[in-house]
Amino acid sequence: MFATRPEFRPATVEVLVDGQPLSVPEGASAAAALLLAGLAASRETPVSGAPRLPYCMMGVCFDCLAEIDGVANRQACMVTVRPGMRIAPQCGARLAGTAA
Amino acid sequence: MRTENHDALVVGGGLVGAAIAYGLQRQGLRTLLLDEGDVAFRASRGNFGLVWVQSKGLGAPHYQRWTRGSAEEWPALAAELREKTGIGTGLHQPGGVHICLSDEEFEKRGAAMARLRREAGNFGMEYRMIRGAEAREMLPGLGPKVAGVSWTPYDGHASPLSLLRALHTGFTGLGGRYQPNARVERGTAAANDFAVEAEGVLHRAPRIVLAAGLGNAELAPRFGLSAPVRPERGQILVTERTRQVLPMPTTTIRQTEEGSLMLGDSKEDAGFDLGQNPEVMKQIARRAVLSFPWIAELNLVRAWSALRVMAPDGLPIYDQSERFPGAFTANCHSGVTLAGTHANRLAPMIAAGALEPEMAPFTARRFDVRHAA
Amino acid sequence: MKEFDLAIVGAGPAGMSAALEAAGLGLSVLVLDEQPAPGGQIFRGVERAAGDPALAGEYAVAGALLARRFRAMPNIDYRPETTVWHIDAEAGLLSLRGPRGGGMARAARILLATGAQERPVPVPGWTLPGVMSAGAAQIMLKQAGAVPEGRLVLAGQGPLMWLLAAQLARAGKPPALLLETTPRGALRRALARGGLWRGRAMLAKGAALLWEARRSGMKVVSGVRGLRAEGEGRVRRVAWEGGATECGVLLLHEGVIPSTHVSRALGLEHEWDEAQLCWRPVLDGWGASSAPRIAIAGDGGGIGGWQAAVEAGALAALDAAHRAGRLDAAARDRRAAPHRAALGAALALRPFLDALHAPSPAVLAPPEDATLVCRCEEVTAGQVRQAARLGATGPNQVKAYLRAGMGPCQGRMCGATVAALVAETRGIPVREAGVLRPRAPYKPITVGELADLPEEEPA
Numbered sequence: 001m002f003a004t005r006p007e008f009r010p011a012t013v014e015v016l017v018d019g020q021p022l023s024v025p026e027g028a029s030a031a032a033a034l035l036l037a038g039l040a041a042s043r044e045t046p047v048s049g050a051p052r053l054p055y056c057m058m059g060v061c062f063d064c065l066a067e068i069d070g071v072a073n074r075q076a077c078m079v080t081v082r083p084g085m086r087i088a089p090q091c092g093a094r095l096a097g098t099a100a
Numbered sequence: 101m102r103t104e105n106h107d108a109l110v111v112g113g114g115l116v117g118a119a120i121a122y123g124l125q126r127q128g129l130r131t132l133l134l135d136e137g138d139v140a141f142r143a144s145r146g147n148f149g150l151v152w153v154q155s156k157g158l159g160a161p162h163y164q165r166w167t168r169g170s171a172e173e174w175p176a177l178a179a180e181l182r183e184k185t186g187i188g189t190g191l192h193q194p195g196g197v198h199i200c201l202s203d204e205e206f207e208k209r210g211a212a213m214a215r216l217r218r219e220a221g222n223f224g225m226e227y228r229m230i231r232g233a234e235a236r237e238m239l240p241g242l243g244p245k246v247a248g249v250s251w252t253p254y255d256g257h258a259s260p261l262s263l264l265r266a267l268h269t270g271f272t273g274l275g276g277r278y279q280p281n282a283r284v285e286r287g288t289a290a291a292n293d294f295a296v297e298a299e300g301v302l303h304r305a306p307r308i309v310l311a312a313g314l315g316n317a318e319l320a321p322r323f324g325l326s327a328p329v330r331p332e333r334g335q336i337l338v339t340e341r342t343r344q345v346l347p348m349p350t351t352t353i354r355q356t357e358e359g360s361l362m363l364g365d366s367k368e369d370a371g372f373d374l375g376q377n378p379e380v381m382k383q384i385a386r387r388a389v390l391s392f393p394w395i396a397e398l399n400l401v402r403a404w405s406a407l408r409v410m411a412p413d414g415l416p417i418y419d420q421s422e423r424f425p426g427a428f429t430a431n432c433h434s435g436v437t438l439a440g441t442h443a444n445r446l447a448p449m450i451a452a453g454a455l456e457p458e459m460a461p462f463t464a465r466r467f468d469v470r471h472a473a
Numbered sequence: 474m475k476e477f478d479l480a481i482v483g484a485g486p487a488g489m490s491a492a493l494e495a496a497g498l499g500l501s502v503l504v505l506d507e508q509p510a511p512g513g514q515i516f517r518g519v520e521r522a523a524g525d526p527a528l529a530g531e532y533a534v535a536g537a538l539l540a541r542r543f544r545a546m547p548n549i550d551y552r553p554e555t556t557v558w559h560i561d562a563e564a565g566l567l568s569l570r571g572p573r574g575g576g577m578a579r580a581a582r583i584l585l586a587t588g589a590q591e592r593p594v595p596v597p598g599w600t601l602p603g604v605m606s607a608g609a610a611q612i613m614l615k616q617a618g619a620v621p622e623g624r625l626v627l628a629g630q631g632p633l634m635w636l637l638a639a640q641l642a643r644a645g646k647p648p649a650l651l652l653e654t655t656p657r658g659a660l661r662r663a664l665a666r667g668g669l670w671r672g673r674a675m676l677a678k679g680a681a682l683l684w685e686a687r688r689s690g691m692k693v694v695s696g697v698r699g700l701r702a703e704g705e706g707r708v709r710r711v712a713w714e715g716g717a718t719e720c721g722v723l724l725l726h727e728g729v730i731p732s733t734h735v736s737r738a739l740g741l742e743h744e745w746d747e748a749q750l751c752w753r754p755v756l757d758g759w760g761a762s763s764a765p766r767i768a769i770a771g772d773g774g775g776i777g778g779w780q781a782a783v784e785a786g787a788l789a790a791l792d793a794a795h796r797a798g799r800l801d802a803a804a805r806d807r808r809a810a811p812h813r814a815a816l817g818a819a820l821a822l823r824p825f826l827d828a829l830h831a832p833s834p835a836v837l838a839p840p841e842d843a844t845l846v847c848r849c850e851e852v853t854a855g856q857v858r859q860a861a862r863l864g865a866t867g868p869n870q871v872k873a874y875l876r877a878g879m880g881p882c883q884g885r886m887c888g889a890t891v892a893a894l895v896a897e898t899r900g901i902p903v904r905e906a907g908v909l910r911p912r913a914p915y916k917p918i919t920v921g922e923l924a925d926l927p928e929e930e931p932a
Contacts, residue, residue, distance in 0.1 A: 001602075001621065001722060002613055002617070002619040002620060003619060003620060003622050004617060004618055004619050005527075005644060005645070008524070008527070008618045009521075009525075009617065009618035024617065025616075026521070027509070027510070027518055027521045027616060027617070028616050028617035029616060032613055032616055032617045032619065035613065036619060040707060041602050041706075046341045046358075046359065047849075048851055050600065050851070051602055051706055051707075052600060052602060052848075053602040053605070054609065055600075055604070055605050055606060056590070056591065056605075056606050056608065056609050056886075057605070057606075057608070057609035057613065057616075058590065058591075058608060058609070058612060059507055059916075060590045060732075060885045061848060061882055061885070062849060062880065062881040062882040063600075063848060073340050073399055075916075075917075077612075078507055078554075080509045080554075092343075093341040093342050093359045094341070094342050094343070094398075095343055096342035096343065096345055096361075096395075096397070096398060135864070137866045137867065137907075138865070138866045138867025138868070138869045138870050138906070138907045139867070139869060139907065139910060145869075145873045261874065261876070264873060264874070265860075265874045265875075268863055268864060268874075269863060272863065272864075278863070278864045280864045280865075280866045280870075281866055337920070339920060340881065340917070358876075363920070375561075376559065376912060376913050378559050378561070378566075378568045378577075378913075378923075378926070381923060382923055382924060382926045385920045385921075385923040385924035386924040388920060388924070389920060389921060389924045395920050395921075396919065396920050396921030396924065397920075397921060398919060398920050399881075399917035399918070399919055400914055400917055400918055400919065400920055400923065401880070401881050401914075401917050402879065402883065402912065403912055403913055404912045
């Protein structure tokens with residue numbers, strides 16, 4: 001949904017978004033990586049399963065909840081990408097307990 | 101001032117008042133339910149949501165029976181509310197456990213449960229003390245520090261907020277009138293003739309029920325009653341939603357219908373201070389993690405404190421005024437558990453004009469020194 | 474536990490400015506910020522991005538300079554990526570969650586510099602993927618140098634819209650269309666508020682942006698009403714009264730409101746700001762709140778923009794130094810004078826802007842019952858109206874009835890809308906409907922992090 005301008009942000013970091021490798025500008029958030037990856041949705045709500053993508057990017061709306069490095073429901077717009085970071089959509093309520 | 105006449109006035113629109121008002125209106129009494137506004141102490145909004153029998157009424161068999169009775173009334177009330185309002189109350193009564201984190205806790209719990217059964221007499225009380233290994237099969241993910249659990253088949257849980265909305269909706273659906281922003285501080289009392297003022301209107305009725313929670317302490321004496329209740333602060337933590345994992349509620353941890361885990365059961369004497377205390381929150385979190393280590397990874401998305409309505413002996417107070425017949429008071433900290441009896445047993449008594457003899461031990465006169473002597 | 478003279482929450486313009494002033498006066502300063510780098514939202518990522526020609530201007534010059542001075546100042550304990558999840562205002566105790574888990578800090582005085590958030594714009598379809606806030610797109614540009622793909626439509630109003638349009642044009646992605654919601658007649662009302670001469674420099678900058686955005690080829694439809702985003706699974710079209718167009722990305726904006734989540738959770742006194750149509754904490758001329766230890770500076774105390782925030786931050790720091798016994802009242806007042814003058818100048822144009830860009834009633838209380846207002850718990854405007862008819866007199870009771878405001882955002886996105894809907898339904902002013910009363914944790918913390926908090930040291 002967004003395109004980078006590599007001529008102005010040459011330094012990049014390799015991450016995995018939904019299992020696919022993607023290089024994103026250094027300093028970007030995991031939510032930015034989700035938008036740059038072009039996913040149709042980065043989460044499905046636990047209430048109705050509706051698809052969502054990040055909305056506010058500034059820590060307010062929590063629509064960017066994603067699974068980051070295996071940890072569910074992280075506010076992706078508040079997490080800076082690091083090399084090798086695994087970012088995956090959050091589909092519905094997380095697993096917990098013995099099921100995890 | 102304009103005067104309006106009703107068959108009954110209920111002061112307090114929380115779970116206790118709403119359940120009684122619903123019951124009265126269902127009996128055919130034109131009932132006015134007076135409530136405060138958007139911000140008030142409102143123990144109902146802070147309720148943990150257990151429909152709980154075990155650990156209630158040690159040394160007070162009448163309270164044990166009253167609680168068991170409410171757990172029995174609950175399914176009918178929940179079904180009726182769903183039918184009338186379309187609102188589910190999230191009631192599940194799969195039985196419940198109390199988790200003991202040491203052998204010492206387990207022994208003490210066992211003794212308490214045995215005493216409850218003795219006090220139940222012919223009424224009976226089914227329970228089991230279950231050691232670690234078997235308990236871990238009942239409750240997947242139970243931590244290694246858990247020594248064992250006590251279990252009864254009577255326990256369950258429900259959504260306090262859905263219940264509140266269902267009672268308000270059901271009450272107004274039956275023709276009852278709910279009046280918010282109507283804090284009652286005064287009133288006039290005569291036998292079977294009561295009046296209170298709210299938003300410039302004088303409301304009169306031959307019956308009045310005081311269910312104003314902590315407000316009852318001030319209000320009751322104006323109607324020839326006594327309600328020596330004081331606040332006890334409890335804090336609750338709520339996690340993000342997870343897929344369903346807990347098959348049954350425990351005294352301090354339950355999973356809501358939505359999937360959140362609620363962690364709670366702290367007790368503090370903090371006056372009317374609704375503040376939160378990170379030290380107490382930490383203790384709640386520690387106990388939860390010892391009980392179910394996997395809870396550690398869950399995000400807490402909400403937490404709150406609320407004030408329980410406690411009588412000096414921790415038991416409910418139900419009373420009727422001798423000086424002003426028609427005036428009643430109901431005080432308890434178990435608005436969810438006792439909703440069944442409040443709507444289905446207490447309200448009919450009030451409608452009939454007098455509490456039945458089985459309610460006598462709940463009178464506030466038990467705190468009267470001369471009476472006790 | 475180390476005790477600081479001043480703990481500052483937020484490293485935007487107000488927080489950085491306050492930290493610089495306080496540290497310069499010898500105070501020990503703790504700065505806690507959720508972001509990985511200083512700048513706040515307005516100067517987000519400025520240390521990396523100041524060289525991007527799309528962001529030339531105040532951001533690249535003033536923002537970069539402020540961040541550089543902040544970094545260079547000794548005596549500031551700056552902790553990025555750190556969330557404050559509880560404040561005990563009486564004890565001056567802050568509960569934190571940082572990159573290495575939970576912790577505590579103690580401070581004699583606490584300054585909330587938590588800034589602003591965008592006003593929610595609950596139009597039909599605003600939850601569809603592809604619909605974002607304008608601020609979100611600007612953050613994508615600042616943080617990742619990225620621009621939206623596909624046909625880009627902006628809808629709403631306010632200075633940020635024009636700034637963003639100009640920045641995107643410079644970045645090679647001018648928006649195709651701006652649907653401006655400023656009602657006809659607003660300009661006339663705004664002109665009557667005055668302040669144009671004193672605010673002429675700001676006005677000139679605004680006019681230049683307008684010109685730049687228009688020159689990029691962006692079409693503008695003005696007086697737009699009845700906005701809606703449409704599409705299955707993502708936004709495909711945007712429609713309004715009398716028009717519709719294809720759309721790949723829709724950016725919404727109706728101005729900003731103070732972030733009062735923490736100040737409300739602390740129970741500070743707040744007042745309804747009729748000009749800005751939002752709640753703001755009650756503050757004195759130094760930013761001191763109704764709680765003895767707590768001050769507020771910047772947009773979190775009322776929207777004034779970054780220049781006003783810089784001055785308000787400095788004033789709050791001077792007052793903190795005075796309270797700490799480092800400055801007598803006369804010295805404090807003397808040092809404050811230039812900041813007060815600059816603050817006045819920075820706020821000169823505000824009444825004009827507030828009147829020009831006042832959101833329409835339909836933005837505050839969406840007219841269609843089917844429109845979602847609580848994005849987390851998926852509660853509609855119609856459900857809120859029904860709860861208000863049942864007897865809910867404010868957003869706290871609506872929350873109890875419907876779960877609106879109980880999701881992870883804790884009502885940050887729906888609180889204002891819910892209150893406005895209650896007010897509309899009950900026929901009362903919004904100020905009477907009141908405001909959500911949030912509780913800790915202000916941001917999520919895991920149960921494990923809470924359980925592992927260090928033992929409290931004896932005070």
